[in-house]
Amino acid sequence: MLLREIRLQNFRNYEKAELCFKPGLTLIRGANGQGKSNLLEAIYSLCFAGSFRQVRDEEMVRFGSSFYYLCGNLLSNELSYQMEVGYAALQKRKVVKVNGNIEKRGKFNRVFPVVFFVPEDLEIVRRGPEERRRFLDRELCQLSSAYAADLNAYRRALLQKNRLLREQRHSPALRELLSPWNRQLVKYGSRIIAYRNQIIQRWAEKAGQNYRVLFRYGHKLEIIYHCSLAYGRLGGEPAADAAQLAELMSREIKARESEERARGYALVGPHRDDLFFFLDRREARKFASHGQQRGIVIALKAAQVQYYGETMEKPLFMIDDIFSELDEERRRQCLLLFEAAAQVLMTVTGENKETELYLPGREAASLYIVQSGTVKEAKLN
Amino acid sequence: MLFSPALNRLAEAFRRLPGIGPKTALRLVYHVLSMEESAVQEMARALVEARRRVRECASCRNLTEEENCPICRDPRRDPSSLCVVQEPRDVPVIEKSGAFRGRYFVLHGALSPVEGRGPAELKIPLLLQILSRGEVKEMIIATNPTVEGDATAYYLAEKARPLGVKVMRIGFGLPVGGDLEYADELTLKRALEARREML
Ligand SMILES: Nc1ncnc2c1ncn2[C@@H]1O[C@H](COP(=O)(O)OP(=O)(O)OP(=O)(O)O)[C@@H](O)[C@H]1O
Numbered sequence: 001m002l003l004r005e006i007r008l009q010n011f012r013n014y015e016k017a018e019l020c021f022k023p024g025l026t027l028i029r030g031a032n033g034q035g036k037s038n039l040l041e042a043i044y045s046l047c048f049a050g051s052f053r054q055v056r057d058e059e060m061v062r063f064g065s066s067f068y069y070l071c072g073n074l075l076s077n078e079l080s081y082q083m084e085v086g087y088a089a090l091q092k093r094k095v096v097k098v099n100g101n102i103e104k105r106g107k108f109n110r111v112f113p114v115v116f117f118v119p120e121d122l123e124i125v126r127r128g129p130e131e132r133r134r135f136l137d138r139e140l141c142q143l144s145s146a147y148a149a150d151l152n153a154y155r156r157a158l159l160q161k162n163r164l165l166r167e168q169r170h171s172p173a174l175r176e177l178l179s180p181w182n183r184q185l186v187k188y189g190s191r192i193i194a195y196r197n198q199i200i201q202r203w204a205e206k207a208g209q210n211y212r213v214l215f216r217y218g219h220k221l222e223i224i225y226h227c228s229l230a231y232g233r234l235g236g237e238p239a240a241d242a243a244q245l246a247e248l249m250s251r252e253i254k255a256r257e258s259e260e261r262a263r264g265y266a267l268v269g270p271h272r273d274d275l276f277f278f279l280d281r282r283e284a285r286k287f288a289s290h291g292q293q294r295g296i297v298i299a300l301k302a303a304q305v306q307y308y309g310e311t312m313e314k315p316l317f318m319i320d321d322i323f324s325e326l327d328e329e330r331r332r333q334c335l336l337l338f339e340a341a342a343q344v345l346m347t348v349t350g351e352n353k354e355t356e357l358y359l360p361g362r363e364a365a366s367l368y369i370v371q372s373g374t375v376k377e378a379k380l381n
Numbered sequence: 382m383l384f385s386p387a388l389n390r391l392a393e394a395f396r397r398l399p400g401i402g403p404k405t406a407l408r409l410v411y412h413v414l415s416m417e418e419s420a421v422q423e424m425a426r427a428l429v430e431a432r433r434r435v436r437e438c439a440s441c442r443n444l445t446e447e448e449n450c451p452i453c454r455d456p457r458r459d460p461s462s463l464c465v466v467q468e469p470r471d472v473p474v475i476e477k478s479g480a481f482r483g484r485y486f487v488l489h490g491a492l493s494p495v496e497g498r499g500p501a502e503l504k505i506p507l508l509l510q511i512l513s514r515g516e517v518k519e520m521i522i523a524t525n526p527t528v529e530g531d532a533t534a535y536y537l538a539e540k541a542r543p544l545g546v547k548v549m550r551i552g553f554g555l556p557v558g559g560d561l562e563y564a565d566e567l568t569l570k571r572a573l574e575a576r577r578e579m580l
Pocket residue numbers: 011012013014030031032033034035036037038039059060061062063321349
């Protein structure tokens with residue numbers, strides 16, 4: 001996928017800006033607080049027209065202004081899309097237009113292959129299981145609309161079941177009241193687990209290789225989907241097809257019925273799953289250094305880029321503030337991982353000019369300088 | 382802004398209707414003002430009369446003005462086949478298809494613990510009582526294809542099976558006359574899940 005141009009109006013600290021992009025690498029350079037991240041956020045908001053990362057629209061309207069407007073052009077699978085996203089703060093109304101047609105409910109359903117690295121993604125490794133599940137679900141919904149539909153249905157059924165467990169705990173009819181929700185949790189949950197397992201395996205292989213590129217001598221990275229169902233790892237077992245998982249899950253729900261009743265919420269299902277990162281078999285959350293943790297997330301993001309390239313089309317890779325905490329060699333090595341993307345947009349603060357010298361495709365790269373909400377194109381030298 | 386308490390009250394009253402926001406309410410208020418007084422009176426009477434006369438049919442819970450609705454009274458309807466729907470508005474939809482000659486049961490909702498709707502609220506005990514009389518041989522569940530609608534269907538199926546009733550779920554498939562390629566993914570997925578062997 002290629003982003004060809006974007007125009008911003010009253011978006012964050014931009015009153016008006018217009019940028020054109022070429023395939024390959026574009027650097028967005030500027031000091032702290034000038035608007036680099038805001039620019040990437042605008043691109044992300046335009047490509048996804050309001051889905052996924054839920055930033056409140058009010059917050060994106062420039063201070064003192066009543067609306068924001070983004071428009072741009074992108075190319076995916078040799079088709080061009082003219083995207084427009086407008087938000088009026090007073091009416092709280094969002095309008096999304098694609099090729100001139102208004103999209104229903106302010107959302108566009110076609111999902112473009114875009115991978116976005118933001119510093120907050122480090123929480124995947126550093127924080128608790130909720131962050132990891134949120135990351136997982138967001139990325140998988142982007143890959144598959146069937147997964148998104150299953151997840152929605154699953155969450156709805158879970159909400160209903162938890163309400164019953166909380167409020168009808170002592171009802172003699174509880175079991176038969178729960179049964180229809182359990183059946184649906186099993187149906188959707190098993191498909192969710194099967195898909196997570198399948199994709200994570202593919203990511204994990206690639207991420208392991210990417211980590212070796214980053215840390216040449218380094219440690220071995222393993223990413224493991226921890227499915228609460230199997231009391232441990234699915235670890236790439238071929239047995240993990242949805243039908244078998246469904247059986248496993250419904251057995252587990254039966255086995256833990258009284259425990260669920262006592263605790264008052266559902267204990268079995270993909271909402272309890274986790275993702276584990278190991279460096280040489282030690283949990284990265286506890287034992288890896290900051291640079292290594294950052295390396296893990298970069299390796300994973302690059303794996304997502306490669307996976308898109310193999311299954312759909314080469315993606316747009318947006319990278320915000322990737323270099324901090326990395327030493328000079330790591331910076332250079334991580335540039336090697338960008339090649340699987342059709343287009344790379346990367347922010348830099350300008351302190352790492354030495355690193356910029358090693359950029360792949362440097363001769364053809366473009367550069368934008370960002371300064372307090374204005375952008376101008378410059379020559380890279 | 383309206384400077385008449387009566388108009389304000391009317392606007393507020395309109396806003397209680399579903400899908401009516403402040404702007405639409407105002408439009409309706411101005412329209413009512415432009416109407417003849419007799420027409421307004423007719424309308425007010427129609428509202429009150431409808432509310433007063435219409436009630437639930439004692440056997441199927443569809444809306445009617447009599448003790449039993451015309452469908453339940455119709456001797457040509459097949460009493461061995463019962464179609465369970467979520468809302469009264471679903472009955473005319475199925476009737477229009479002409480493909481169903483049995484009777485109905487209207488739940489007035491679907492199971493939803495978060496909205497406080499359990500089997501008793503949907504009068505499912507009444508439905509089970511009807512089924513246990515033995516006349517109904519086949520129950521077709523036509524609740525909506527949502528998580529709540531499906532849960533209701535599962536629940537009913539589990540309750541009805543021990544009574545010796547054959548339980549069917551209405552098929553949710555592709556709209557007839559529509560091209561496969563224009564069907565949205567969810568519809569297609571459901572249609573594939575509900576596939577049947579061709580005879
Ligand atoms: N809605 C808004 N209206 C106006 N300005 C905003 C709005 N939201 C954020 N800003 C401002 O935008 C500025 C730039 O933010 P941004 O995060 O893009 O900087 P950056 O170039 O990425 O900096 P860093 O290198 O520190 O990450 C901030 O100073 C912030 O106050």
